[in-house]
Amino acid sequence: MYISVEHQLRYQYDQPVALAPHTLYLYPRTYPYQRLRRYELQISPEPSKVVRNVDVEGNVQQVAYFGGPTDYLTITAQIELDSDPFQSLDFVLYPFETQRVPFPYPPQVRSLLEPYLIREGVTELVENWARQVAASVNWQTVPFLIALNQAIRQFTYTVREEGAPLAPEQTLIDQLGSCRDYTTLFMAACRSLGLAARFVSGYLFGSAQQEHQLHAWAEVYLPGAGWRGFDPTENTVVVNKHIFLASSARAELTAPVSGTFTGQTQSRLEADVRIKGKE
Numbered sequence: 001m002y003i004s005v006e007h008q009l010r011y012q013y014d015q016p017v018a019l020a021p022h023t024l025y026l027y028p029r030t031y032p033y034q035r036l037r038r039y040e041l042q043i044s045p046e047p048s049k050v051v052r053n054v055d056v057e058g059n060v061q062q063v064a065y066f067g068g069p070t071d072y073l074t075i076t077a078q079i080e081l082d083s084d085p086f087q088s089l090d091f092v093l094y095p096f097e098t099q100r101v102p103f104p105y106p107p108q109v110r111s112l113l114e115p116y117l118i119r120e121g122v123t124e125l126v127e128n129w130a131r132q133v134a135a136s137v138n139w140q141t142v143p144f145l146i147a148l149n150q151a152i153r154q155f156t157y158t159v160r161e162e163g164a165p166l167a168p169e170q171t172l173i174d175q176l177g178s179c180r181d182y183t184t185l186f187m188a189a190c191r192s193l194g195l196a197a198r199f200v201s202g203y204l205f206g207s208a209q210q211e212h213q214l215h216a217w218a219e220v221y222l223p224g225a226g227w228r229g230f231d232p233t234e235n236t237v238v239v240n241k242h243i244f245l246a247s248s249a250r251a252e253l254t255a256p257v258s259g260t261f262t263g264q265t266q267s268r269l270e271a272d273v274r275i276k277g278k279e
Helices: 107-116 124-136 141-153 168-174 179-192
Strands: 002-019 022-024 034-044 049-054 060-065 070-083 197-204 215-222 226-231 242-248 267-278
Touching (some): 022 070, 070 242, 124 179, 141 226, 168 179, 197 226, 197 267
Antiparallel strands (some): 022 060, 197 215, 197 242, 215 226
């Protein structure tokens, strides 16, 4: 499958400002079954320098440095890639005792997974709900993750273009949220049962609901399978229609663009995502 993405962010300032360095997570971090064909990044006004790094969690990070004052900033990323069919559930959990939750991770990986096991957002209500979901599938690991997807999918979806994810308990109580709210609830439920989970930002081809915006889903570390993606918004496992930008133990560290400016002004943001694909 061929997939192309054009993501443009337009910032407008009422008065000229001095832009501090901006950090961008707009470069695809491809899976083994995905191959990048073409990538182009356009920034206006033209930065004095753009540095491409790999951050502490393995994401491709681009840092743009700017010169003189400006009253606007436009960033456009164009991505083209090939994505082969992928069976996300084609694996064997090993050691075999990991087929049921909760389970301890092998010592050789436990210390590396610590940031993804922090019980942030895990309240008594969230943990009890996660245990109810697990009990409904006899505490089996993969069926639990699938059932968690299905349970969250029953909530009412809403679009929130700006702002941090809501607290997991609030999303659970309201049974309402955006994809990033659903993802953080999914992560908290996993972590309440000792499963390492991380937040992923990217794009999704083939969903009318997501085709014009950034998307979010979760990945869970499963012994014998590594990081595997689960998308509670779509009630699917992650297959070749998901395009990965960045992942983190903390959702706020995956923002597509972050940075500050100096000046007394009001700013506004417009974003546009266009995703196309061909089998």
